[in-house]
Amino acid sequence: MPVIEMAAAESDANLIERIGQGDRDAFDELYRRFARPVLAMAMRQLGDNGRAEDAAQETFAAVWRSAKSFRSERGTGSAWLYAVARHAIVDRARQRRDPLAEAPDEPSPDAGPAERAEASWLTWKVHSALEKLPER
Numbered sequence: 001m002p003v004i005e006m007a008a009a010e011s012d013a014n015l016i017e018r019i020g021q022g023d024r025d026a027f028d029e030l031y032r033r034f035a036r037p038v039l040a041m042a043m044r045q046l047g048d049n050g051r052a053e054d055a056a057q058e059t060f061a062a063v064w065r066s067a068k069s070f071r072s073e074r075g076t077g078s079a080w081l082y083a084v085a086r087h088a089i090v091d092r093a094r095q096r097r098d099p100l101a102e103a104p105d106e107p108s109p110d111a112g113p114a115e116r117a118e119a120s121w122l123t124w125k126v127h128s129a130l131e132k133l134p135e136r
Helices: 003-020 024-046 049-069 077-094 113-132
Strands: none
Touching: 003 024, 003 049, 003 077, 024 049, 024 077, 049 077
16 A cells, blocks of 8 residues: 555554544544545435435444444545445445325316316306307
């Protein structure tokens, strides 16, 4: 691993350790570094911008909640963060996109707005045509 990448990995690990101690500035820096890549990863997996944004948001909320559990001897900070992101994305993928609405068995007997508007227009057309007829 090149020295530059190693320093960046150590820096990510240090940021996560500081986040574990409640350091908001460290969280802001980590977010600045990883928000776009995490969102792009979520977008590739979920294919929906809204769901991807939700997964990215949940990723960083989980980072804030669980940064104390990060152990640098187990791996790099970025690897830990991407694992958190994968879990958030999988959780989001398991959820239904939209709750299924129960479809009625029969169409509604009541006229909807379009039908009422059409009936009103037809009534107006008939009355207009009747007014134009000559009297007997």
